[in-house]
Amino acid sequence: MTRPDRAPGRVMAQLAMVMNLDKCIGCHTCSVTCKQVWTNRGGVEYAWFNNVETRPGQGYPRRYQDQETWRGGWTRTRGGRLKPRSGGRLRRLLTLFANPVMPNIRDYYEPWTYDYDNLTSAPLGDDFPVARPTSLLTGEPLSIQWSANWDDNLGGGAEVCDQDPVVERMRQKAEESVRFAFEQAYMFYLPRICEHCLNPSCVASCPSGSLYKRSEDGIVLVDQDRCRGWRMCVTACPYKKIYFNHKTGKAEKCHFCYPRVEVGLPTVCSETCVGRLRYLGLVLYDADRVGEAAAVENEHDLYEAQLDLLLDPDDPRVQDAARRDGIPEDWLAAARRSPVYALAKRHRVALPLHPEFRTLPMVWYIPPLSPVVDAVAESGHDGEDVDNLFGAVDALRIPVAYLAELFSAGDPEPVRAVLRRLSAMRSYMRRVNLGDPADETIAQAAGMTGAEVTELYRLLAIAKYHDRYVVPTAHETDGPVPEAACGLDFDGGPGAYGGPFGEASGRPVPVSVETFHALKDRQTADAPADTAGPGARVNLLNWDGRGRPAGLFPPPHTQEQP
Amino acid sequence: MTGLDLLLWAVLPYVVVAVLVGGTIWRYRYDRFGWTTRSSELYESRLLRIGSPLFHFGILVVAFGHVIGLLVPEEWTTRAGLSESAYHAQAVVLGGVAGVATVAGLAILVYRRRATGPVFSATTRNDKAMYAMLVAAIAAGLTTTLVGSGAVGEQHNYRETVSVWFRSVLTLRPDVDAMTAAPAAFRVHALVAMLLFAAWPFTRLVHAFTAPVGYLFRPYIVYRSRRHSRSRTPAARRSQWATGTAQHAPAGPPHAPERTRRAAPSPGPAESPSASNGLRVERGDASNAI
CATH class of the missing domain: 1.20.950.20 (Transmembrane di-heme cytochromes, Chain C)
Structure with a gap:
């Protein structure tokens, strides 16, 4: 598929991510830290910009991969054109007043809290007081039926996993009996964020044009001032990674932690990942051929077409074209060091999630291999011998067919090739680590050289911080880095919620303004950090620990207990 | 009366x-x-x-x-x-x-x-x-x-x-x-x-x-630059919008679907004066993005 003779068209840069699924232990630290930073507020209680789901499982929201139902992504028309699966322009405007296939809150889960107050305020009695769950939508008591991770670690068993759309497809295709009996059960974790696609169907479906792909780094963002809450993006995203904030009435999504990556920091989910399985880096791609690549006829060719878009940052012609198109030198340097380019294109071990959605996703996954070594070793063979490993790839506990449905539109070959490369790396490096001479034939068996295997090993196993995260800062000429404000503002703050026209009206107070006043208070007030007064609140970040500012604790109970 | x-x-x-x-x-x-x-x-x-x-x-x-x-x-x-x-x-x-x-x-x-x-x-x-x-x-x-x-x-x-x-x-x-x-x-x-x-x-x-x-007449994919887009004053916003549509069209790949054929944005208005059926790059205020 590669066309070395073809000069690159317009070169654009894209910040992308690779996740090495072998290392994911399903601890949900990424989800929790992401939630703490970005969605820990009213209206998006149910939203997880980052979630980790157990495969097989229904995912979050339930069965989101079933595009027959949810109509996300693109379809290729008979004329070879791409059209959003949920309908073209006219159809979308005609269904503007009630989106026919928008997920209900119960397809995610109804957010709840607990009546903690009852634990301390319940009258003395024979029974322990309990904190009952109450709905965050209605305030009524609630019977919890489902949540973002209800089927974590195959929870619910066959009853739940049978409805995994991927399992259903496997059954349809091969009439293979996919069993969930204990002895044959398999699972792995799949962390998911927004894919920041090259051909984003959410952007294509936004009637008001508030969703856009940032031309500098390819991050897909929602302009909160232009979003009118038409909800079409929620349907159009096949990964269901756009959430409707039911308080502000606007769409919100993973923004690749743009306030962090602009200053060269990794995203929160990457930074806090204990398995250190995430990689961040730039890829350069040929923007003129995106439509062409997304519209190839055979679904199985989509992976290659997508790889073909990625340009070699070491190629002088690409570099010239990139300079012509305004990509700064430091970004070019970062692109050359990019772990994403290395894993996806050079070593070809990272695969896109559901390429058949035709959105050209830019979060790549290295499929899991782990169980194979144990399986081979248990059968009495050398678990890290390359021949044994190659033979075992098709007998993996996690069926190749399942991985193929996720990562290569059902074509097992790319997945097999990746698993062979990973096996070869283990086998090759084992000899090196044991002091045996390096065996070049092992690398060659997987279509690599020893040097490439060593480089892959360094990236995957040593995985130094500065090798995993190569994030160039936003260029100086781009102007000062803005504050993340608006929908991310503090709850109950002036202008955040509770404005005169509903819960979300008014201008937000920039964080710097709030901090300025808090600091001024602290420096000029008699009582340190005492910001009490009408509407004041205690900013713990500014509290120096001296004294007890009024408002730090709720007023004491004066009522006597009976 | x-x-x-x-x-x-x-x-x-x-x-x-x-x-x-x-x-x-x-x-x-x-x-x-x-x-x-x-x-x-x-x-x-x-x-x-x-x-x-x-x-x-x-x-x-x-x-x-x-x-x-x-x-x-x-x-x-x-x-x-x-x-x-x-x-x-x-x-x-x-x-x-x-x-x-x-x-x-x-x-x-x-x-x-x-x-x-x-x-x-x-x-x-x-x-x-x-x-x-x-x-x-x-x-x-x-x-x-x-x-x-x-x-x-x-x-x-x-x-x-x-x-x-x-x-x-x-x-x-x-x-x-x-x-x-x-x-x-x-x-x-x-x-x-x-x-x-x-x-x-x-x-x-x-x-x-x-x-x-306007959705009926818009290209599917919207690109926006974070450059030139920091001011929040209405006057500055207006001037951005007035000059903010830099357009560029590719020669058009032979198999590209008409509707979704895209031109990547040019980094500055000075560049690529070619006529356009492609993508609009809007210079918007990215500070409110989520």
């Missing part, structure tokens, strides 16, 4: 227009973040899927009917060969059908709002006041349809009274007598409608002003 008539039909209309226009501009500048439909479809969609299209398509037809009925002078349709009775027959039939659809849709929506827990919890006082005005305006409007058609009371040709007054207001020579000659039902409807329009910019109804018609 009493002083009250003068106030209601010669002064109030201009006050309403001032509030509507001024309020909308002010809201757009002050509260763009709050400018949304505030949809509740996430909570409940079964009833919404029936009620909302009924109401919205109904009200669009009703609005179209008002434009025709109020703005087109009677002589024009007569000269076009449409008799007064024929005009009224079609107006009553079309308006009646659209009106009934609107009312049915609105009834479903109001019922849904009250009966569905989360939707009711998300209803603000502002919403309730807006619903009251909306229901009042539509109810009064349906009454005028009945009155005008002669189904109730004496038939009345509003195109000789209300429409004349409406156009006279637009030409800044309010004809108060024309309006006072109309039956009470028409005057009540006009009053309630003016109240609704005055409240419009301050309710969720503002979403109607940003109906996404």
Whole structure:
């Protein structure tokens, strides 16, 4: 598929991510830290910009991969054109007043809290007081039926996993009996964020044009001032990674932690990942051929077409074209060091999630291999011998067919090739680590050289911080880095919620303004950090620990207990 | 003509227009973040899927009917060969059908709002006041349809009274007598409608002003640059928008689908002056992005 003779068209840069699924232990630290930073507020209680789901499982929201139902992504028309699966322009405007296939809150889960107050305020009695769950939508008591991770670690068993759309497809295709009996059960974790696609169907479906792909780094963002809450993006995203904030009435999504990556920091989910399985880096791609690549006829060719878009940052012609198109030198340097380019294109071990959605996703996954070594070793063979490993790839506990449905539109070959490369790396490096001479034939068996295997090993196993995260800062000429404000503002703050026209009206107070006043208070007030007064609140970040500012604790109970 | 008539039909209309226009501009500048439909479809969609299209398509037809009925002078349709009775027959039939659809849709929506827990919890006082005005305006409007058609009371040709007054207001020579000659039902409807329009910019109804018609003519994929986009002042924003469309088209890959063929944005307006069928790069304010 590669066309070395073809000069690159317009070169654009894209910040992308690779996740090495072998290392994911399903601890949900990424989800929790992401939630703490970005969605820990009213209206998006149910939203997880980052979630980790157990495969097989229904995912979050339930069965989101079933595009027959949810109509996300693109379809290729008979004329070879791409059209959003949920309908073209006219159809979308005609269904503007009630989106026919928008997920209900119960397809995610109804957010709840607990009546903690009852634990301390319940009258003395024979029974322990309990904190009952109450709905965050209605305030009524609630019977919890489902949540973002209800089927974590195959929870619910066959009853739940049978409805995994991927399992259903496997059954349809091969009439293979996919069993969930204990002895044959398999699972792995799949962390998911927004894919920041090259051909984003959410952007294509936004009637008001508030969703856009940032031309500098390819991050897909929602302009909160232009979003009118038409909800079409929620349907159009096949990964269901756009959430409707039911308080502000606007769409919100993973923004690749743009306030962090602009200053060269990794995203929160990457930074806090204990398995250190995430990689961040730039890829350069040929923007003129995106439509062409997304519209190839055979679904199985989509992976290659997508790889073909990625340009070699070491190629002088690409570099010239990139300079012509305004990509700064430091970004070019970062692109050359990019772990994403290395894993996806050079070593070809990272695969896109559901390429058949035709959105050209830019979060790549290295499929899991782990169980194979144990399986081979248990059968009495050398678990890290390359021949044994190659033979075992098709007998993996996690069926190749399942991985193929996720990562290569059902074509097992790319997945097999990746698993062979990973096996070869283990086998090759084992000899090196044991002091045996390096065996070049092992690398060659997987279509690599020893040097490439060593480089892959360094990236995957040593995985130094500065090798995993190569994030160039936003260029100086781009102007000062803005504050993340608006929908991310503090709850109950002036202008955040509770404005005169509903819960979300008014201008937000920039964080710097709030901090300025808090600091001024602290420096000029008699009582340190005492910001009490009408509407004041205690900013713990500014509290120096001296004294007890009024408002730090709720007023004491004066009522006597009976 | 009493002083009250003068106030209601010669002064109030201009006050309403001032509030509507001024309020909308002010809201757009002050509260763009709050400018949304505030949809509740996430909570409940079964009833919404029936009620909302009924109401919205109904009200669009009703609005179209008002434009025709109020703005087109009677002589024009007569000269076009449409008799007064024929005009009224079609107006009553079309308006009646659209009106009934609107009312049915609105009834479903109001019922849904009250009966569905989360939707009711998300209803603000502002919403309730807006619903009251909306229901009042539509109810009064349906009454005028009945009155005008002669189904109730004496038939009345509003195109000789209300429409004349409406156009006279637009030409800044309010004809108060024309309006006072109309039956009470028409005057009540006009009053309630003016109240609704005055409240419009301050309710969720503002979403109607940003109906996404431009979507029909837009390339699918929108690129925006974070460059040149930091200022938050309206003047700076305006100048950005004025110069903010840098366009560039590729030679067009042979197999690229027409609609989705994209041109990547050029980094600066100085570059690539080629004609365009491709992608628009907007310089927007990225500071509010999520």
